[in-house]
């Protein structure tokens with residue numbers, strides 16, 4: 070009988086021979102090995118913290134990514150100079166040193182101020198430098214190993230035993246602990262986009278290959294949030310303002326600008342928010358509105374109310390009943406998102422200028438279908454509040470609807486295989502994965518894994534707000550502390566399995582592929 074993993078590997082990689090993990094008893098690594106899949110913000114910050122913490126027992130931290138290390142999607146090197154959406158003073162990867170990023174930025178941009186919106190690429194350099202310094206400063210028994218590649222599956226023969234981590238090219242890493250830091254999934258496909266998949270007229274994920282517009286081109290962007298703004302400004306640079314852009318979303322809401330951050334003089338009443346959440350989402354919305362009005366009456370800004378509610382988000386989320394959570398997702402989420410995820414002022418005003426000049430048109434409506442018609446795409450939508458349909462021929466369609474967190478619909482091979490094996494469980498509201506403390510994955514039988522963790526935006530089912538650096542750094546730090554403590558405890562009670570020489574079991578058909586690290 071095939072194990073589920075063996076059958077997944079067989080159907081997806083027919084040309085390669087893998088050992089049957091069900092029959093194979095993997096050699097354990099010589100020192101404890103923590104494999105982190107994904108070296109974007111979350112994975113890099115877990116690794117950096119692990120390298121900095123004290124360890125009595127030898128530890129190897131293996132960081133695997135299919136992209137360049139310590140960049141992820143958000144902070145990659147790109148042709149356009151995208152700006153961070155959050156001021157420099159709030160982007161530290163360390164909660165112990167809130168000015169860490171600003172200090173780093175001032176080495177190349179000496180005039181940087183805490184309220185400045187700095188280039189995202191610079192933030193990627195900062196993450197790279199944190200990781201490199203932590204690796205250099207770590208004692209000899211604590212090592213970082215970087216692996217370039219795509220993880221497609223894992224297997225654990227027995228619960229709590231060592232894990233085998235399979236890469237797309239046949240390499241296999243043996244791990245004691247696995248951390249999944251896979252980042253934001255791509256957007257959901259648009260209606261009718263299946264027929265356009267192979268066409269250059271449809272961009273299914275703007276971060277895979279950010280598009281450049283041509284002069285005279287008509288572009289339909291589906292989605293009107295932060296990604297839309299990035300795509301409009303970057304794409305429009307090539308078209309020199311001569312492309313016509315239509316941006317469509319159900320509510321047609323465009324994010325407002327950020328404003329200078331102030332600390333609240335008086336701490337608002339968090340207890341009343343918690344009480345309201347325990348009653349209903351309607352009551353909670355009313356209480357947040359009142360809080361915002363109060364702050365504005367005292368000369369403050371509504372953003373401060375949103376900022377305060379955000380700090381309480383995990384508690385408020387846990388107070389809401391399952392039915393009220395559904396109501397929130399259905400009726401309130403889009404308003405929360407648009408107020409919570411704001412644009413840097415420069416991006417907002419550049420976008421507004423394009424709207425004033427008639428280059429960008431924002432439409433509230435629901436996309437019904439896309440069809441390829443000769444050299445164009447025909448888009449059909451229903452405008453919000455109207456019963457008839459609108460049709461338009463465009464040169465290109467760009468999907469900016471944002472990440473599809475519903476793990477049941479994930480196209481990520483690793484996640485699909487873990488769900489098929491019952492190692493990972495999608496949450497029923499379509500927000501991500503079911504996790505326990507420190508992001509431990511809950512399996513299909515309802516047990517929390519003690520050696521498989523998740524960190525990143527798919528922690529939403531448990532905490533709600535888990536997209537940005539401010540929240541993710543806390544989760545990454547807490548997980549690193551937890552793993553370091555577990556490593557320490559195992560050092561005092563050495564019950565680990567015996568080890569092989571290299572610490573890695575590499576499939577012979579994959580060759581010595583770790584040389585590619």
Ligand SMILES: Cc1cc2nc3c(=O)[nH]c(=O)nc-3n(C[C@H](O)[C@H](O)[C@H](O)COP(=O)(O)OP(=O)(O)OC[C@H]3O[C@@H](n4cnc5c(N)ncnc54)[C@H](O)[C@@H]3O)c2cc1C
Pocket residue numbers: 106107108109110111112113133134135136140141142143144152153154155218219220221250251252253276483524525526536537538539541
């Ligand atoms: C364009 C953009 C801009 C943003 N700007 C900001 C901002 O200014 N401020 C802010 O606070 N937040 C911002 N965010 C939010 C962002 O989600 C977080 O800041 C953070 O970058 C998320 O980190 P992550 O590690 O979870 O995901 P990512 O940084 O996306 O990293 C995930 C990594 O996992 C790798 N990976 C995935 N699957 C596999 C696999 N199977 N095998 C190998 N590797 C794999 C990917 O290649 C990727 O490098 C932005 C997000 C985006 C998309």
